[in-house]
Amino acid sequence: MAVKKFVTGSFEEESVLFPAVKQVRKNGYKIHDIFTPFPIHGLDKAMGLRDTSLHVAGFIYGITGTATALGFITWALTYDWPINFGGKPFFSLAAWIPITFELTVLFSSVGMVWTFCWLCQLAPFVKKDHFNLRSTDDLFVMALECTEKTNETETISFLQGLGAKDVQVQYKETKWWWGRYDKDKKIFEPKSEIAY
């Protein structure tokens, strides 16, 4: 838990944002994040983020589901309590396809959503600091992290030069905590040491 110092700027147009991202990276600034009201394709690439491997997790959860279903049904119907249904074989794989398929989908979906929530720190009563409330409405908000070497005024004028509006310095908590959005009180107080 750490409160850090940021320089934030808002962009209204994608066509201004993209060249700005390019310039910011070229000039060696550290982009903390860009908050957008909707997914902008290509922004993750432009920011240099790596691809997510969430689908790999989905595949692993999926085969877990397949194995669980096939393993359990086989054990239950051929070993634990075999029942003779009209002389049909105990191990009747074709009849188990529907449940195997459903459990594959169920495990994969539930697992992926759980992983997604875990990675993005999403849960009820999770609270985070927000840089600009309009970032869920119509603005693309870029937050640049400040280090010891950062010259504040230079950064501000640099962002303004790239077309950012409402450029300012903000101190924000970067981690999440348990809390409610109608109350300022933090249930567990994160350490509020200002880094710089």
Place this chain on the structure above:
Amino acid sequence: MALLRYESQVRPPLVEGDKNYHQVTEDICRPVEARPTRLWWIGFSISVLLLIFGIYSIYREVVYGVGQWNLNRTTGWGWDITNFVWWIGIGHAGTLISAILLLFRQGWRTGVNRAAEAMTIFAVICAGQFPIWHMGRVWDAFFVLPYPNTRGPLWPNFNSALLWDVFAISTYFTVSLLFWYTGLLPDLSTLRDRAKKKWRKMFYGVAAFGWTGSTKHWQRQEALALVLAGLSTPLVLSVHTIVSFDFATSVIPGWHTTIFPPYFVAGAVFSGFAMVQTLLLVTRKVLKLEEYITVEHIDVMNKIIVLTGSIVGIAYLTELFVAWYSADKFENFAFWDTRANLYSPYGWAYYCMMSCNVLFPQIFWIRKMRRNIMVTFFLSIIVNIGMWFERFVIIVTSIHRDYLPSAWGPYYSPSIWEIGFYLGTFGLFFTCYFLFVKFFPVIALAEIKHILKRSGDNYKRNMEELEHEKVEEFAKVHGHDFGA
């Protein structure tokens, strides 16, 4: 600036009027942030009253047994299973719209998917009621679950289509709910950040799970949506396939057919889209969202209705043909003597089904009719009635007269409590829907913003002017998808 998603001028805009991102937020959040209207209260009250009547009907059934419905030894499945299949069919449009149309990259889905998915979830909840209460001894309902029990442990029969149904429907419900809610998180965060009142901040703050709109989170969310869509597509097909197995794996003439899975899936999409039309035509009017759910959306959905309606029609005719071609006495009796025969006890239901599902939707071959709101609304209700009769015809006509004439049952007609249970699920469905339109954004905000610069009216008009310019120039000014 590698790629530009330029959309042809041939395609009509999906968002009408001069809109920018903020205007979209305002328009879609307005009904949620305003006080409920009188119309809302009237609708909500009627739904709750129906729900209470339904709960009382269920109470009668639990206390006095399934005999409260007019089911008998021969006709053991009546309105209850008819309603079950009907509701589960309606629950297919939402996931079809959000999953299959996502995979096919259909932009028009963004206007209708949120409401359609909500409808799916509520319809599946309603559908689930029927098999559960039909069990009679509902307190033993957990016997269907494979849990270590003191009876052996004796496991449920994994080879039974009815158990497949338990798994299919519970999986479908869970996955639809997760898909819907992960898509809803960003929109709830918009409402949270706009909230002025304390309870709104609290409610949407909790509901939005602390969504920030970080680029990394969006990347993961899109990957998640794509994989969930990929999983939901076979899932949605599997659910009604498995429902059809409930019938197709039996040896009752009229049920015992291999055509059932595709025929049921087409029918489910057909009735699902009809219900989406019924709901959205009213919703767009009352919430003044005509610019987002445009006549274009209605037109496209009507095309799907006429397509799936015709598939269902071909299936009906194929059934009749195969019954004749099989030269099987019982098959012929089931299809030609009890269904297609107008003078048989349920012949009226068969012709009701035929005209509502096959004949009337053919009007949608005409473009003018597809784009006519009143015609569409009227027909969407006709289709829902027709699809209800389809399930009634399949279930009741096939079992009320089986192999042995001495076992033929008396004419089955439902009791007031059986009808009350059905009305009760309408109450449940609309209570949920009214709460949904009041507290959640009816249209997927983020997704509309995503297609706005490609398919918005004002942006398309600008594109038209610049169409003849150099592509690079054009992309610079109007591009949206950079380096995608």
